Amino acid sequence: MSGSKHFYLGILFFIAFVLSFTFISEKQANSSAKVTYQVKIPLGIPKDLWEMFIPPDNPITPEKVELGRKLYFDKRLSVDNTVSCATCHDPKFAFAENKKVSEGVGGKKGARNAPTVLNAMFYEEQFWDGRAPTLEEQAKQPIINPIEMGMPDHDAVVKKLKGIPEYVEAFRKVFGGEITIDRVAQAIAAFERTLLTGNSPFDRFIAGDQNAISESAKRGWQLFQGKARCITCHEFNRSNPFFTDNKYHNIGVAMNREGFAELARKAEMLAKQGRLDKRKLDELALDPAYSELGRFLVTLNPKDIGAFKTPTLRNIELTAPYMHDGSEATLLDVIEFYNRGGNDNPNLSGEMRPLNLTDQEKQDLVEFLKTLTGEFPKDFPENK
Amino acid sequence: MPSEKKEEQYLKEREEFFKMLPKLNRRQFLKVAMASAAVALAKNQFPPHSFQLVEAVEAKQGGTEVKFRFAYISDTHLYERKLNERFVRAALKAVQDVNALDPQPDFVLFGGDLAQLGQAEELKLGKEILSELKPKVYMMVGEHDWYLDLGEKWIELFGKPYYSFDHKGVHFIVLNSVLVDDYWTEAKMSPMDRMKFMAQLDNPNGRPFTVGRGYGDVGKKQFEWLKQDLAKVSRDTPIVVFSHSPLYKYYKPWNFWTDDAEEVQALLRPFRNVTVIHGHTHQPVFHRIGNINFYGMLSTAWPWPYAPTGLPKLTIKMNRADPFDQFDGTGDGTVEVLANGKANKIYNLWSREPMKVTARYLESGGREEVPPLPIDPSF
Numbered sequence: 001m002s003g004s005k006h007f008y009l010g011i012l013f014f015i016a017f018v019l020s021f022t023f024i025s026e027k028q029a030n031s032s033a034k035v036t037y038q039v040k041i042p043l044g045i046p047k048d049l050w051e052m053f054i055p056p057d058n059p060i061t062p063e064k065v066e067l068g069r070k071l072y073f074d075k076r077l078s079v080d081n082t083v084s085c086a087t088c089h090d091p092k093f094a095f096a097e098n099k100k101v102s103e104g105v106g107g108k109k110g111a112r113n114a115p116t117v118l119n120a121m122f123y124e125e126q127f128w129d130g131r132a133p134t135l136e137e138q139a140k141q142p143i144i145n146p147i148e149m150g151m152p153d154h155d156a157v158v159k160k161l162k163g164i165p166e167y168v169e170a171f172r173k174v175f176g177g178e179i180t181i182d183r184v185a186q187a188i189a190a191f192e193r194t195l196l197t198g199n200s201p202f203d204r205f206i207a208g209d210q211n212a213i214s215e216s217a218k219r220g221w222q223l224f225q226g227k228a229r230c231i232t233c234h235e236f237n238r239s240n241p242f243f244t245d246n247k248y249h250n251i252g253v254a255m256n257r258e259g260f261a262e263l264a265r266k267a268e269m270l271a272k273q274g275r276l277d278k279r280k281l282d283e284l285a286l287d288p289a290y291s292e293l294g295r296f297l298v299t300l301n302p303k304d305i306g307a308f309k310t311p312t313l314r315n316i317e318l319t320a321p322y323m324h325d326g327s328e329a330t331l332l333d334v335i336e337f338y339n340r341g342g343n344d345n346p347n348l349s350g351e352m353r354p355l356n357l358t359d360q361e362k363q364d365l366v367e368f369l370k371t372l373t374g375e376f377p378k379d380f381p382e383n384k
Numbered sequence: 385m386p387s388e389k390k391e392e393q394y395l396k397e398r399e400e401f402f403k404m405l406p407k408l409n410r411r412q413f414l415k416v417a418m419a420s421a422a423v424a425l426a427k428n429q430f431p432p433h434s435f436q437l438v439e440a441v442e443a444k445q446g447g448t449e450v451k452f453r454f455a456y457i458s459d460t461h462l463y464e465r466k467l468n469e470r471f472v473r474a475a476l477k478a479v480q481d482v483n484a485l486d487p488q489p490d491f492v493l494f495g496g497d498l499a500q501l502g503q504a505e506e507l508k509l510g511k512e513i514l515s516e517l518k519p520k521v522y523m524m525v526g527e528h529d530w531y532l533d534l535g536e537k538w539i540e541l542f543g544k545p546y547y548s549f550d551h552k553g554v555h556f557i558v559l560n561s562v563l564v565d566d567y568w569t570e571a572k573m574s575p576m577d578r579m580k581f582m583a584q585l586d587n588p589n590g591r592p593f594t595v596g597r598g599y600g601d602v603g604k605k606q607f608e609w610l611k612q613d614l615a616k617v618s619r620d621t622p623i624v625v626f627s628h629s630p631l632y633k634y635y636k637p638w639n640f641w642t643d644d645a646e647e648v649q650a651l652l653r654p655f656r657n658v659t660v661i662h663g664h665t666h667q668p669v670f671h672r673i674g675n676i677n678f679y680g681m682l683s684t685a686w687p688w689p690y691a692p693t694g695l696p697k698l699t700i701k702m703n704r705a706d707p708f709d710q711f712d713g714t715g716d717g718t719v720e721v722l723a724n725g726k727a728n729k730i731y732n733l734w735s736r737e738p739m740k741v742t743a744r745y746l747e748s749g750g751r752e753e754v755p756p757l758p759i760d761p762s763f
Contacts, residue, residue, distance in 0.1 A: 232708045265484050301737060346480040350711030350735060353470075 036061050042198030042375055043207060044241050045119075050196070053121050058136065058186045060193060067170045068191025071184060073382035076160065078149035080105050085142070085188065088114040091378050094315035095195060100326030104142075105150040111291035113326035115311055116319060118197040118376050124246040128308045128324045131281050131298045135189035140181060141282045148286070154181040197314050200374030203241075213371045220368025223361055228338070230365075232351055233310045243313040243372075248295035251352055252343030253323045254306035260292055260345065264305040267293050271300040294324070305347045317373045331366045447724035448744075452552050455482045455519070455718045458495025458663040459683030461528060462513075464505045470710055471500075474684040475513050478716040481732065483518050489718060490551060492519050495663030495681045496526025496562075496628035501579050504537050511541050522549070526628040526663060527562040527593070527639070531582040532575050534599075535560075546606050548613050554622045554721055557613065560606060561627040561642055561662075563598025564591035585638050592636060592643035593629045607647075614651055622657040622725030630662045630680060632673055635691035640665050652676055657725035659743070667713075668731050668739060671696035672746040679719075679729040679741065687713030698750045700741075702733075703758045711735045 037060045041050050054060055071077065075084045088102040089095045095117040102110045112128055120126065126138035142148040143157055151157050161167045161179050171179045174187065202221075204212035213221075224230045234243040254260050267290070284290040284297055295304035308324045322328040328337055337343075339362065341354040357365070460475040462468075482492055494514060499506035507529065514521055523542040530538060535545055545560040567589065568578040584590065596607030617623065625631065631648055634640035642648070652658045658676045666683035667690060678696070687705045695701075705713030711734035720728045726743035733739060737756070745753045 229708070265486070268484070269486055303733075303735060303737075346477060346484070350709040353710070 035059065037065055037194070039194050039196065042196055042203075044198035044200065044203030044374070045196060046239060046241075049122070049239070050193075054193060055134065055136075058189060060190050061174070063170075063174045064187055064190040065194055066191075067174050068187035068189070069380060069382065070167075070170070071188050072191050073380065076164070077143055077151070077157065078105050079151050082106075083149050085117075085139075086383065088148075089117045091376075091380065091383055094118060094197070094318040094376060096319040098320065100321055102148070104145070104148040108147040108150075110147050110286040111288045112286065112324050113321065116315065117192050117195050119242055119312055119314060120195075121193045122242050123244065123309075125309070127285070128311075129285055129295045129298050130248065130309055131285060135192050136182070136185040139185040139188040139192075145282055145286060157181060157184065195377060197374045197376035198241075200314065200372050202368075202371040203374065205371070206238075206241075214367060216364045216367040217371045218368075219361075220364035220366070223357070223365055224368055227361070228335075228355055228357060228365060229351070230338075234313055235310075244310040246310070248304060248307035248309055249349045249351065250294070250304075250306040250308075250345070250347045251338075252306075252345050252348050253308070253325060253327060253337075254292040254294065255343040255345045260306065263289070263292065264296075264302075264347065267296060267305065268302050271296075292325075303347070306345065307347070307349075313369060314372050314374060315376070317370045331369055332362060335362045335365050447722060449723050450720045451554075451723045453485075453487070453489045453718050453720050454491050454493060455485060455489040455716065456493045456495055456661065456681050457482065457514075457684060457716045458493075458681040459497040459526070459666055459685055460510060460513075461497055461500045461683070461685040462506045462510050463500050464503070465509060471685045472509070472513070474711065474714065475510070476516075477711070477734070478684045479513060479516050481716050483516070485718070489519055492517050492521045493558075493626055493661065494521055494523050495626070495661070496524045497528040497663060497683075498523075498526070499529050501576070501583070502529050502532030502537070507537055507541055522556070522558060522626070524558050524626050524628055524663070525560050525562065527582050528579075530560075530562055532579040546609065552721075554624060554725070555617050556624050556626070557610070558626045559595055559610070559628075559648075561595045561629045561631065562593050563595065563603045563606070564593060565597070566599040567591050587637075590637075590639065592641050593639055594643045595627070595631075595648050596644050607644075610648070610651060614655075617655070619654055620656055620725075622721070622727075623652065623655050623659070624719075624721070624727060625652065625658065625660045627660060627662045629664050630669070630671070630678060631660045631676075632671060632678060632696075633694070634665070634669070634696070635694045638688075638691055640691055640694070649673060649676060659719075659727040661719065661727075661729070668702050668733075668741070669696060669699045670729075670741050670746060671698060672749075677727065677743055677746045679727075682713075682715040682717060682731055682733065684714055684716060698746055700739075700755050700757060706735070709735050 035051055035054055039050065041047055072085045075081045077084060083105050088097050090097055097114045099113070101112055102114045104110060115128065121135060126132040126135060132138040132141065140154065144151045144153055158179050158181055161184065167179060171177070171183060175183050201212045233245050233247065233249055235245040236243050281297060290297065293305055295307040296302070298304070316331065320330060322331070322334050328334045335357070339355045339357045342348060342352040457475070457478040460471060462471050462475060465472055482489065498510035525535065525538055525545045539545060546558060548555065548557045550556070567581065573581065581587065594603055595610070597603040627642070629642045630640060631642050632645045633642070653674060655675070660676055660678045661681060662678065663681045665680045666686060666688040667680060668682070669680035671678040687702070689704070690701055702713060713733070715732045715734045717732045718730045720730070722728065722743070728740060728742040731739040731741070739755050741755050742753045745755065
């Protein structure tokens with residue numbers, strides 16, 4: 001009885017499976033149409049990887065990239081025309097910033113340090129806590145966050161852009177239609193997918209040039225993979241050369257804030273009672289009172305309290321201060337932080353432990369990190 | 385005033401209703417949804433007993449609301465602090481976990497193997513760490529606590545190695561299930577030799593754990609006590625047994641095994657609801673034999689791989705732990721004792737999603753309330 005049911009189910013699944021292939025092959029047929037833009041892929045990033053990460057529903061064209069670039073640098077996307085994407089993700093600082101935490105409209109301070117846009121397209125999820133699945137979804141949020149760009153809502157954004165003739169024209173040209181918030185996000189994301197970084201001394205060393213980095217940096221690279229255990233989370237290999245495992249870890253940075261443990265317990269309670277409002281996620285994430293909960297705000301799983309995404313290490317030398325809250329000023333400070341095994345707290349990751357590095361080893365690690373400074377686009381008409 | 389009474393009754397009913405909503409399965413939920421729709425149509429004029437339909441559905445499964453909770457911590461395997469900080473850190477983490485539970489559990493069970501080699505410093509360190517727990521702690525002994533001095537220090541610090549107590553209508557029994565035949569006298573082993581011999585896996589000369597046998601008359605006495613203790617308990621009283629080894633036969637070479645398990649199970653057979661919570665195996669493992677639901681506890685120190693044979697079929701295998709992450713595959717947890725006398729177990733895995741294994745899952749032969757399967761295939 002149930003056996004025959006399983007058999008029919010099996011048949012059904014098989015048919016679905018076969019159908020899925022026809023569907024996929026159709027998609028692939030279109031995929032050549034998803035890229036009509038020639039991007040320069042730097043040494044260190046596998047050539048075919050870039051195209052794989054372009055979503056089929058947002059094909060990349062030169063016109064779209066240009067529109068996205070305009071929007072990226074346009075302060076009019078903020079409520080008082082003072083803040084653009086580039087304000088905090090600044091080409092001068094490898095598309096990050098040199099402030100501890102970002103400053104939005106009216107000098108309002110957030111709770112997190114702006115991560116770089118370079119190679120961000122290769123992350124599985126966006127933001128320090130991964131609350132946005134794609135670059136498109138990410139782009140929509142800061143615009144209407146009260147302490148970032150401060151627009152009241154997405155309708156207001158669209159209305160404001162519709163009052164600017166050149167945008168009306170450009171959207172018609174690129175999308176064949178009206179301005180919508182989704183198209184704004186698609187254009188910005190398309191531009192961001194051209195912001196790649198690579199060809200650092202380290203990439204040249206990996207490609208076979210033994211003289212590309214110093215002896216000290218070579219020792220640092222060995223430490224990075226060995227005694228210092230960095231590579232556990234800052235994954236690096238030829239198919240994933242981005243120094244991240246795309247996972248979330250509590251290394252104890254959140255303990256810098258007083259009352260963290262109490263906050264964590266309170267949050268766990270609220271989550272249990274279903275009283276944490278997910279719709280307000282973006283505001284909670286930047287509210288200093290909740291921000292330190294990190295990934296927990298997204299999953300509501302207690303193991304994620306105080307856990308943040310492993311960030312890339314490329315161009316790290318240019319993006320001080322460090323950590324999700326900008327609490328470590330220099331690379332040596334960061335090494336010291338890990339050397340003591342992070343900051344103890346109830347949720348500290350099991351991967352953290354004291355490393356017993358010597359002063360020479362710490363120096364070697366810093367030297368290695370400096371070899372990750374690579375090439376990236378710097379000059380745009382908008383930031384001349 | 386009678387009208388007020390009615391109001392009160394209604395509010396109480398309503399509260400009950402909302403309390404049980406999350407516990408419904410899909411079919412029941414649809415029924416409730418229909419009932420609520422009908423109610424809504426009546427423009428919020430809730431007649432008394434408006435939730436009868438739902439309660440009738442509930443009655444089939446009966447009393448699945450949580451009556452009380454207790455927490456468990458097990459297998460800390462502490463070394464002296466100067467030798468090993470990692471296990472100390474893990475034990476402290478479990479203590480912090482339990483202290484942060486809200487609502488607080490009624491008590492905490494410690495599942496045995498507090499110490500690694502039964503030494504006084506290890507046991508004292510363990511006592512010190514557990515003394516930080518806010519709820520009352522019930523202690524159970526494991527073979528690592530016992531075989532250096534045959535329980536002398538442990539008994540001095542924690543009292544009786546087997547005992548029973550009653551809590552909110554449930555009868556709890558704590559056993560010393562790690563008794564073995566004397567292998568040390570004839571071989572003239574020193575206490576430490578005896579301890580290390582016991583701590584070996586795949587020991588061809590090892591002796592299997594028992595509840596009612598073992599060296600001298602210590603097992604016989606315990607078995608006699610258990611019979612008499614159970615004789616005083618009514619058949620309808622829910623029974624929860626704590627044992628260090630699983631009270632069934634899983635894998636002998638690792639002592640995942642109780643040699644007289646069937647005899648103990650026979651004593652428990654007349655009772656309507658029996659739950660056995662055991663330590664020792666350091667892994668999520670669950671089993672049902674006759675009328676008894678068995679659940680293994682997590683260790684705070686390290687996870688064991690599953691044994692090559694004998695794993696109970698109902699177990700949903702945990703994926704292999706990440707060797708870089710000290711806490712992966714380890715943890716602590718809670719047990720929900722339900723109004724119907726059954727128990728659900730929550731595995732609070734530290735680096736993973738928590739996993740809930742309900743009595744219903746075991747009693748339906750793994751067909752209902754199936755816990756989520758691991759993402760990767762098991763080894």
